Amino acid sequence: MAKAPSLSNATALRDETVLRRVRQLGSARDGLREWRSQRLTAIALIPLGLYFAASILWLAKSDQATAAAWLSSPVPALLVILFVLAGFAHALIGLRSVFLDYVHTRARLLAAELLVRAAALILAGASVLAVLKLFLGR
Amino acid sequence: MQRPLSPFMFPVWYRFQISSALSILHRLTGIALAVGSILLAWWLVSVAAGGEAFAATHAVIASPVGMLLLFGWSVAFFYHLCNGVRHLVWDAGYGFELHHAHLSGYAVLAATALLTALTWLYVFLA
Numbered sequence: 001m002a003k004a005p006s007l008s009n010a011t012a013l014r015d016e017t018v019l020r021r022v023r024q025l026g027s028a029r030d031g032l033r034e035w036r037s038q039r040l041t042a043i044a045l046i047p048l049g050l051y052f053a054a055s056i057l058w059l060a061k062s063d064q065a066t067a068a069a070w071l072s073s074p075v076p077a078l079l080v081i082l083f084v085l086a087g088f089a090h091a092l093i094g095l096r097s098v099f100l101d102y103v104h105t106r107a108r109l110l111a112a113e114l115l116v117r118a119a120a121l122i123l124a125g126a127s128v129l130a131v132l133k134l135f136l137g138r
Numbered sequence: 139m140q141r142p143l144s145p146f147m148f149p150v151w152y153r154f155q156i157s158s159a160l161s162i163l164h165r166l167t168g169i170a171l172a173v174g175s176i177l178l179a180w181w182l183v184s185v186a187a188g189g190e191a192f193a194a195t196h197a198v199i200a201s202p203v204g205m206l207l208l209f210g211w212s213v214a215f216f217y218h219l220c221n222g223v224r225h226l227v228w229d230a231g232y233g234f235e236l237h238h239a240h241l242s243g244y245a246v247l248a249a250t251a252l253l254t255a256l257t258w259l260y261v262f263l264a
Contacts, residue, residue, distance in 0.1 A: 091172040123179040132185035
C-alpha cells in the first residue's frame with residue numbers, strides 16, 4: 001500500500017533526527033532514554049509514593065494547620081517535591097506512549113503532547129510552589 | 139472487510155486472559171492517576187493557601203463523591219504500584235514463564251485488594 005512518506009518520525013520536533021536515520025546511525029527517536037527514565041522514575045516512585053500515601057493517611061483526619069506544619073518541615077517538603085517531580089515525569093512518558101498508540105495524525109499527536117506537557121508543567125509547578133511557600137514561610 | 143482493531147478486540151474477539159486484562163488495567167490506572175494528579179496539586183495548593191480555600195477543598199474531599207474519587211484513586215494507586223513492581227521484575231529478566239506470569243498477576247490483584255482494604259479500614263476505624 002502506497003503511503004505518505006514516513007509517519008515514524010511523527011513526534012520528532014527537530015529534523016536532525018531524520019538525518020541520523022538517513023545516515024544509518026540507528027533509531028531517529030529517543031526510545032531508550034525514555035524507556036530508561038520511565039523505569040528510573042518508577043523505581044523512585046515506589047518509596048516516594050508509599051511515603052506520600054502513608055503521610056496522607058496519617059493526615060486524613062487532621063486540620064489544615066497540621067498538614068501545613070508537616071509540609072513545612074524539611075524532610076517531608078523535600079520528599080513531596082521529589083514525589084511530585086518524579087510522578088509528573090513518569091506520567092508524561094506514560095501518557096505519551098498512550099498517545100503514540102492511539103493518536104494517528106501528526107497534528108493531533110503534537111497538540112495532545114503539547115497540551116499534556118503544559119498541564120503537567122503547570123500542575124507540577126503549582127505543587128512545588130505550594131510546598132516551597134510552606135517550607136520558606138515557616 | 140472491516141476488521142476489529144487491536145485495543146478493541148479484547149472483550150469480544152479474544153478469550154479472557156489475566157495477562158492482557160492486567161496489562162490494559164495498568165494503562166487505565168496510569169491514566170487515572172495522571173488525571174488524579176490534578177487533585178494532588180489542588181490539595182497541596184489549598185494547604186499552602188489555607189483558610190477558605192482549604193475548607194472548600196476539604197469539603198469536596200469529605201463529600202460522598204470526593205470519598206468515592208479517593209477510593210478509586212487508592213485502588214488505581216495500589217494496583218499501578220504493585221503491577222509496576224511486576225513489570226520491573228520482568229525488566230530485570232525474571233518471571234516470564236507463563237505460569238509465573240499468571241501467578242504474579244493474581245498476586246498483584248490480591249496485594250491491591252489487601253492494601254486498599256487496610257487503607258480504608260484505617261480511615262474508618264482508626
